[in-house]
Amino acid sequence: MNERRLRQALLGIGPPDEIGAQRRAWRVVRTDFGKREPSPWPIRHRRPVAAVAIAVAALAAALTPPGRAVIDEVRDAVGTQKVVGVPQAKPALFSLPTQGRVLVSASTGAWIVSAQGSRRKLGDYDEATWSPRGLFVGVSRRHQLAAVTPKGEVRWTLSRPNVHDPRWSPSGFRIAYLSGSNLRVVAGDGTGDRRIDAAQDVAPAWRPGAKHVLAYADRGGTVTVIETDENQTLWTAAGVAARPTQLEWSADATRLLVVRGLAGGRFALVVFDAGGRRIQTLDFAGSFVDAAFAPNNHRIAVVRRLGLRSELLVAEADTLRRQQAVFGGLGRFSDVAWSPGGRWLLLGWESADQWLFIRSADVSKIKANSSLAVQFDPGGTGAGEFPRIEGWCCPE
Amino acid sequence: MAGLRGDERAWIRGAQAGSLSDLETLFREHWPRAYRAAYLVVHDGQAAEDIAQESFLAAIRALDRFDRRRPFGPWLHRIVVNRAIDWARARALRAEVGDGPLAAVAEEDQPGAAFSPPLVAALAELSPEHRAVIVLRHLLEYTPGEIAELLELPRGTVNSRLRRGLDELAEHLEREGR
Numbered sequence: 001m002n003e004r005r006l007r008q009a010l011l012g013i014g015p016p017d018e019i020g021a022q023r024r025a026w027r028v029v030r031t032d033f034g035k036r037e038p039s040p041w042p043i044r045h046r047r048p049v050a051a052v053a054i055a056v057a058a059l060a061a062a063l064t065p066p067g068r069a070v071i072d073e074v075r076d077a078v079g080t081q082k083v084v085g086v087p088q089a090k091p092a093l094f095s096l097p098t099q100g101r102v103l104v105s106a107s108t109g110a111w112i113v114s115a116q117g118s119r120r121k122l123g124d125y126d127e128a129t130w131s132p133r134g135l136f137v138g139v140s141r142r143h144q145l146a147a148v149t150p151k152g153e154v155r156w157t158l159s160r161p162n163v164h165d166p167r168w169s170p171s172g173f174r175i176a177y178l179s180g181s182n183l184r185v186v187a188g189d190g191t192g193d194r195r196i197d198a199a200q201d202v203a204p205a206w207r208p209g210a211k212h213v214l215a216y217a218d219r220g221g222t223v224t225v226i227e228t229d230e231n232q233t234l235w236t237a238a239g240v241a242a243r244p245t246q247l248e249w250s251a252d253a254t255r256l257l258v259v260r261g262l263a264g265g266r267f268a269l270v271v272f273d274a275g276g277r278r279i280q281t282l283d284f285a286g287s288f289v290d291a292a293f294a295p296n297n298h299r300i301a302v303v304r305r306l307g308l309r310s311e312l313l314v315a316e317a318d319t320l321r322r323q324q325a326v327f328g329g330l331g332r333f334s335d336v337a338w339s340p341g342g343r344w345l346l347l348g349w350e351s352a353d354q355w356l357f358i359r360s361a362d363v364s365k366i367k368a369n370s371s372l373a374v375q376f377d378p379g380g381t382g383a384g385e386f387p388r389i390e391g392w393c394c395p396e
Numbered sequence: 397m398a399g400l401r402g403d404e405r406a407w408i409r410g411a412q413a414g415s416l417s418d419l420e421t422l423f424r425e426h427w428p429r430a431y432r433a434a435y436l437v438v439h440d441g442q443a444a445e446d447i448a449q450e451s452f453l454a455a456i457r458a459l460d461r462f463d464r465r466r467p468f469g470p471w472l473h474r475i476v477v478n479r480a481i482d483w484a485r486a487r488a489l490r491a492e493v494g495d496g497p498l499a500a501v502a503e504e505d506q507p508g509a510a511f512s513p514p515l516v517a518a519l520a521e522l523s524p525e526h527r528a529v530i531v532l533r534h535l536l537e538y539t540p541g542e543i544a545e546l547l548e549l550p551r552g553t554v555n556s557r558l559r560r561g562l563d564e565l566a567e568h569l570e571r572e573g574r
Contacts, residue, residue, distance in 0.1 A: 003534060009515045010535040015432055016441035022427050025449040026420065032453050033411075033419055126559065127552075142563060162563050164556040180560065181523075201525065201557055245550060261548045287548045305545065332541060334551065350541065385540065388552060 085329070085352025089368030093117050093375055097357045097367050099395040100340045101150070103128050103137060106376035107384025110139050112150055115395065119375065122152045129175070130393040131168045131188070138166040138175045145177055147190060156190030165203035174212050174228065176204045183216050185228050196228060205247040205256070207274070215247045215256055223247065223258055225276065235276030240268065248300075250293045255279075255317050257300060259288055269302070271317045282320040286311070290335045293317070294360075296342040301326070301360075303333045303347070312336060312347055314360070327358060327366070335389040348372075350386040408464040411456075423452065426469060429536060430476045436531045437480035438487075439520050447483060451475040473536055474546045477528050484524030518568035526561030529554055 015021070095117040096102065102113040110125040122128065125139035125146075136147050136155065145166060146157040166177040173188045176196075183199035186192060198219035207213040212228045218236075221243035225234045237258070245267075246259040258270040267288035271280040289303040289310065298317040303310065310333035315323040331351020338345060338360070347356045355372050359365040374382030404425070410418025430451060435444035455462075455472050462471065519527055532543045540558060544551040 006515075006534050007537075010432075010436065010531070013432070013436065013516055015435035015444055018428065018431065021431055021441075021445040021448075022424075025427060025431075025445065025452060026423055028449055029423055029452050029456060030416065030420070033416065033456055127556075142559070161567075162560045164560060180564070201553060201560075203552075245553065265548070267548070287545060288550070290550060332545075385551075385555070 085349055085354045085370065086356070086366070086368035089354055089370040091370055093119075093355065093369040093372065096339075097359075098339050098341065098344055100392050101134060101395070102337070102346065102392050103130055103390040104376060104387045105390050106373075106387040108377050108380070110137070110390075111376055111387075112137070120150070120152065122148055122150075123154075127164060127166060128390045129166045129168045130391045132170050132172045132394075134394040136168075136188075138168045138177075140164055140166050140177065145175070145186065147175075147188070158186060158190055158193055160184065160193070167204055167206055169206040169212055169214075170208040171210055171212065174206070176206065176214055176216075176228070178204070181219065183214075185212070185214070196226065196231070197224070200243070202244055202247060205249050207249045207256075208251055208253040215249065217244050217247070223256075225256070237270075237272060237276060237278070240278070240281055241270045241272070245288060246291055248291060248293050250298050250317065251295045252298075255293070255298055257291060257293065257317060259291055261288060267304070269300070269315070269320060271320065280317065280320045282315075289333060292336050292338055294338050294342045295340060299342075301336045301338065301345055303336050305332065310349075310351075312345070312358070314345075326360075327356065334386055337389045337392045339392050340394055346389060346392060348386060348389055353382075353386070355389075404468055405464050408459070408462065408468060412459055412462070412464070419456070422468065426472055427452070429469075430472055433473060433531050433535060434476050434480045436516075436519060436535065437477060437524055437527045438484050439516070440487075443483055443487075444480070447479045448476060451479055469536075470538070470542065470546060473532065473538075477532060477546065481524045481528050484527075514569055515565075518565050521568045522561055522564055526557050526564065529557045530561045530565065533558055 093113065096115045099115050101115065104111045104113060105127055110122040110128040112120050112122060122137060122139060125141045127140045129138040131137065136149060139146050139148055140163040143161050143163060144157055144159055145163045147155045149155065160179040162180045164178050166175055168175050174185050175188060176183065176185050178199060181198055183196040183204060184193060185196055200217040200219065200221055202217040204214050204216040213225060213234065214228050215223060215225045218224045223237040223241045223244055226232065227234060241258045241260065244258045244260045248257040254274050256272045259267060261267050262283060265287060266283050266285055268281060268283045270278060272278050284304060286304040286306040289305055291300055291302045293300055300315050300317050302313045302315060309328055309330055311325060312327045312333060313323045314326050327347065329349060334348035334350045336345060336347050343360055345358045345360045347358060349356055353370060353372055355369045357367040372387055376387045377384060407418040407422040411422055431444060431448040434447040435441060438444050438447065451472060454475055529543055532538045532546065538546065540554045541551055544554045
């Protein structure tokens, strides 16, 4: 069934007694409305206040170093929500600011961007994960998991239902992935595939190291850390860590970051040590977008959405309370990734159709590249999904 | 569409000022999709009616704080779909038996009705989270980015839920011989 027919069919499903339900609901709403207090602050006063708030937000951006750099470069046509981004951005992605290669998932498939800026399409895949040294890429599409070389040559494939969120282990010898509602692990050569547990729809996270230790959210939403070769559960965390939306290990394997959504448009970062002891928890305002551990310390880059704006923060996982506002802008940011050496952050600015490379040490330098969507849609219009950053890996 | 948005702003402004007729117009404009969306997630007519009704009440009670430059629909749908997911999860935990997924099927004379009963049954096989993203995407026509915002999820999660939900839906429909 194509999308148009699906929509027609959904529209054709008649909930029971639609007219009666509407009549009953209107009676209740009308009665409730009649009891409401008049607004103490007429809404007509709010437009100028909103304009001031936007101006204050822009000023706040200006006070951060990157904000100063781009304050004249970001504009928002209030009402049309058009975000222009960084005007001095290069018109295309000509090169990366440092060594390494970026793995990208776009609506046209999986791609690798080299340090020189050349782009190679790996194939028509939905998601991708680097092997630890970048010699292979694990890719998935619909009912298939595969390992391909960076040139796109297929080494092996495995058919399983509804494959998604593949993650190659830091040892190189395992790939974890979700198949439907099941967490599975297969050897790096495509053999020995087996089910580990039922799991929620959250990408699993391998703990760096030689042992094959994996964090995932089980069917009930409990964060579970398991040694997969022995199928031995090392520790679990529910409560403040339950029903996570993202799991990330620090590069030294001593910290596990658990991100979970909270009611009221907030989210929480919860940090555990390797033994499962909770060492930090902090609530944040806004909607969580993405988070990534730096490759050489315990700093975490966090992207969040706050009303009309988005923000990139960097926080120290061991304290969380001292956050550095690295970059703020109007519209939506998407993913964030650290460069292999940890000196640069790559931030997707979906609303501006730009990638920003931000030098992470002092945040004094921002390099922007425009027209990202069309660059991963050659011959097309770039009207598909904004390219997703899957990882920034090792040099060739 | 621009005209409708302009009308909607006027209705919201009127309702904020206490106009019952503007509130009624706003209600009539948004009720059918809110109720249908709730029904497609919870698959229970009575629960869907309660959820849509309570969501409207919550929205109307907060109307004075609503920025009328923004569309009303996403605000309402966020409330409806999140409440529907919560309800469906709670029912799954209660593991009720005997109340099959179909309280009612489509009326025969509705457009697309020929597809509806198996589609409802196939939707009922999915998790509430998957049903919700399919309803938001294909009934309410939000983009994955907008769904991510509405449900406060990473966009990748929305994409994977959409993909997986549609795959499972196709499998169930195929199994049913459609």
